[in-house]
Amino acid sequence: MLCDRCKKNEATIHIETIHNGKRVKTNLCAECAKLEEAKGALAALGFNLAEVLFQKMTNKSAAPAEVQKEDPASAVICPVCHWTLEKIKSHNGQLGCPNCYQAFAPMIEDVIGKVQKGSSHAGKRPDVVRAGQGADQMELRKQKSLLADLLRREEYEDAARCRDEIRRLEKKLAKPAAKRAPKTKGQTK
Amino acid sequence: MTTPEKSVDFLLQNGASFLAAADAGCDIAVSSRIRLARNLAGIPFPACAQDELRREISAQICDAVNSRNFGGKVHLFEMEALLPLDREILFERHLASREFIDRPQGASLLVRTDEKLALMVNEEDHLRLQGIAPGFCLKELYQAVSLVDDRLAKKLDFAFDDKLGYLTSCPTNVGTGMRASVMLHLPALTLSGRIGATIQGINKLNLAVRGIYGEGSDNRGNFYQVSNQSTLGESEEEIIERFSAVIDQLINFERGARIQLLEKDRFGWLDFVGRSFGILRYAYKLTSGEALNYLSGVRAGVDMKLFDRLNATTVNALWLSIQSAHLQKLTGRILTESDRDIQRAALCRERLRAGA
Numbered sequence: 001m002l003c004d005r006c007k008k009n010e011a012t013i014h015i016e017t018i019h020n021g022k023r024v025k026t027n028l029c030a031e032c033a034k035l036e037e038a039k040g041a042l043a044a045l046g047f048n049l050a051e052v053l054f055q056k057m058t059n060k061s062a063a064p065a066e067v068q069k070e071d072p073a074s075a076v077i078c079p080v081c082h083w084t085l086e087k088i089k090s091h092n093g094q095l096g097c098p099n100c101y102q103a104f105a106p107m108i109e110d111v112i113g114k115v116q117k118g119s120s121h122a123g124k125r126p127d128v129v130r131a132g133q134g135a136d137q138m139e140l141r142k143q144k145s146l147l148a149d150l151l152r153r154e155e156y157e158d159a160a161r162c163r164d165e166i167r168r169l170e171k172k173l174a175k176p177a178a179k180r181a182p183k184t185k186g187q188t189k
Numbered sequence: 190m191t192t193p194e195k196s197v198d199f200l201l202q203n204g205a206s207f208l209a210a211a212d213a214g215c216d217i218a219v220s221s222r223i224r225l226a227r228n229l230a231g232i233p234f235p236a237c238a239q240d241e242l243r244r245e246i247s248a249q250i251c252d253a254v255n256s257r258n259f260g261g262k263v264h265l266f267e268m269e270a271l272l273p274l275d276r277e278i279l280f281e282r283h284l285a286s287r288e289f290i291d292r293p294q295g296a297s298l299l300v301r302t303d304e305k306l307a308l309m310v311n312e313e314d315h316l317r318l319q320g321i322a323p324g325f326c327l328k329e330l331y332q333a334v335s336l337v338d339d340r341l342a343k344k345l346d347f348a349f350d351d352k353l354g355y356l357t358s359c360p361t362n363v364g365t366g367m368r369a370s371v372m373l374h375l376p377a378l379t380l381s382g383r384i385g386a387t388i389q390g391i392n393k394l395n396l397a398v399r400g401i402y403g404e405g406s407d408n409r410g411n412f413y414q415v416s417n418q419s420t421l422g423e424s425e426e427e428i429i430e431r432f433s434a435v436i437d438q439l440i441n442f443e444r445g446a447r448i449q450l451l452e453k454d455r456f457g458w459l460d461f462v463g464r465s466f467g468i469l470r471y472a473y474k475l476t477s478g479e480a481l482n483y484l485s486g487v488r489a490g491v492d493m494k495l496f497d498r499l500n501a502t503t504v505n506a507l508w509l510s511i512q513s514a515h516l517q518k519l520t521g522r523i524l525t526e527s528d529r530d531i532q533r534a535a536l537c538r539e540r541l542r543a544g545a
Binding site: 127 | 352
């Protein structure tokens, strides 16, 4: 199937949207998807953005062979699962193993920057859960969300009480939440 | 370890969890779902793992799950051991995804008897824990799912990074690994031609809109599944809070559109409901898409109390029974597409005989 936009290349990205209750299918090649993505047109459609972004990265190396050899992105191989960027692309942006986050860190940061709202985790943590403080951790997040709401509504007296509760919970949680380095056991097979 | 079930037949006695006990509060937001993606530390993700390793992963996770940490009796379904029709049943009941049933090697599904809690092992991630319930109840659902996640975290070592949070197969899920979604029935917004603008608005808020069967499915029966896109940078509670505010607004939009249609185009709206009922009550051949679209009209009529003897429970039960796999289970044999259309119409005629 040819790309709807350039009518030249093979379409590899297929998007379905609904306009006024009617289904509209759009088929794009990686090059045109890249241009549409740059305009921000694709982000609004709610499809697998990672797939396009990884395609975009590997297409960066779609240059003459001698240049490709020097491109560090195309040469990276995850030491644990042995997946390459090409392999990730062929699996719609899915990674091979948890270690791929380290092996392909610069590319993944780029994807995360485009897809995610933030760059640092702000939710629950398994180490705190294992330390038996999951309930406190959940309460802390609830109180933080409540504090933002109270400040927005300018209810400062309640906000002060909420802030004190946050401090108390943070103190209580400080010890077991000691940072752990991400670990890799290696491929079991 | 739980003994694997040989068939899914016993599930058919239940209504689907996401449609059960529908009442006035479930008219627009039909069901809510919270899904958490988790992976075992240091082990290749399911897409990269060979079949043998997938089976090892499955055994390890299934060993960690028992009735006590799942909050009720848990049933194990091994996809490799099930007939393709049984796998389809699990998909139609929103317990398994298409991707999951399409690669059955080492894929296991754990389901609590009430079907409100399910765990897919070896879908895109090692674990996909989902809680599903009728109505708009994301906060309660998250608490229940998070509790099971906590219990599993004590037995399994999840892949976690201090900065990136829970590491998932796709970076679009990294962080909380949480996808919150609500299935909305929006016939009035669709009928009044305002659904396109509404979807564009939702997309601008970094939320995704899909059909009833997730990615790639269409908006059959005027059902739309709205879910959060971003999983990193906010806590689970913040995501749910922000997302719920949008769902509240969408419910109000649809309610307003229904009232507006009744005021401005009363006969157009009544015709949509009446014609939908008429076709389902008297047709002799119905495709799945047709039947779902007409059921949307009947359901809108039930919501607005336009029928005396027809209730949401009957419509919900019919909604599930007319799906291809359920229809074939009900008739007790494999049907061709054309036979399915005939059986589907017969079922609708019979179930709606008592209505209106």
